[in-house]
Amino acid sequence: MSAPVVTRPSATVSEGAGTARRVPGEPGVWLLVLLDMSVFAVLFVAFLLDRRNEPEAFAAGQADLTLVLGLVNTLVLVTSSALVAGVVRRSRAGVGGTERLLLGSLACGVVFGVLKVVEWAHLLDKGVEPDTGTYSMWFFVLTGLHLVHLLIGSLGLVTLLVIGRRDAHREVAADRRALVEVVATYWHMVDLLWLVIFPLVYLGAS
């Protein structure tokens, strides 16, 4: 007994005169990314307004952070994005060798998460808690939300690894390539968000 066949709608955008541009992944993931980034955009604006109202408190809060940890995490995430881009390229070309790249990007995600938890623990040890002040509230909200997104993206990477191993000896189906692009789109969004959060939270007040 076979499952009903589900055909994925063609994800193309017409550009007229017989040419068509394919939407990476599928349109739905872009809806999700748009909604998610809109919420973050509102948060960024609110953060900037609070910073304008309390510049001294924000500068003092920023002094409690370890800039090196933020910088290392930025490099780690950018590296992971480059590795994921490699996965997409290889997937589109239909060649193998994506597993090591996926493991590398996943390892970057784990390093990022561990460093973030270390940083939180360090701050909590110093008595800086989510409710301590406006800056610490924003720090935990923005980095916490971002970490949740990173965990979701990591789950996506694990899914690609599992599916890749299962389908190792089969020809890669178009649906699988679309899934790679969906996960990559989400992962790049996580990276992009961090590239805004890092300067805002770690560098902005100085």
Added chain:
Amino acid sequence: MSAASIVEEGTVQSTVPDPASAAAGDPGLRVLAVAGVAGVALILSGMLVSGYIPAPGAAWSPERIQEFYAGAATQRRLGIFLMILGTPLFGALVAGMSRVLVLGGGNRGGWANLQTVVGGCGTVLLVLFAMVLAVAAYRPERDAEITQALHDLGWYFAFISAVPFVIQALAIAWVVLRSGVLPRQFGWANLSVAILLLPGAAMLFFHTGPVAYDGLLTFWVPLTDFGLWMLLLAWGMWVSADRDAVAGERR
């Protein structure tokens, strides 16, 4: 062949009754969809009437919360009464979506069952939300700290309880994206709902800002997201009603 086996396998019989006539004879899912829409309307209008939109502040003192309930007490109770009527109707959406997912053969691996179980939990939490707020509004002259504790408890039932709803939306998305029982955008919209609801669970750590229980991420976004989600689920049931009626005719 039982109707269940027909819908589980997604097979098509040549003796299928005419969908239009079958649907006309059996309102089926559409009644549940309308009940769900009525639920959204009652919950939102109730919250407006009782003064919960915008939400009382998480940083309010006990005395301020007490004043909130003591002032315009009858109006607040009327609003809460509407919420008590509306919150159980989320169950209609849970039941209807379970039916829709099974129609698409989506219970492989128990995903439709998962949607039913966590949706049932969510319904109970919503009902408790309205009931505990009703208790808070019942005797506002009591000790202010007790009224504040009841208000916090009621609010927590609705807004920190994001996780069951997140799992429910993920289960729906999983089935829709794998089975095609509804358009793929429906599945993606459910994934978006899940991601937007999730931050609400962090309100435990904050009394001010966007994650305090009157904040952007824990009140405004979830409230909008949840209301639109209920309408979306009702729409999914409405457009699946013909298929459900056909399955019923086969039976």
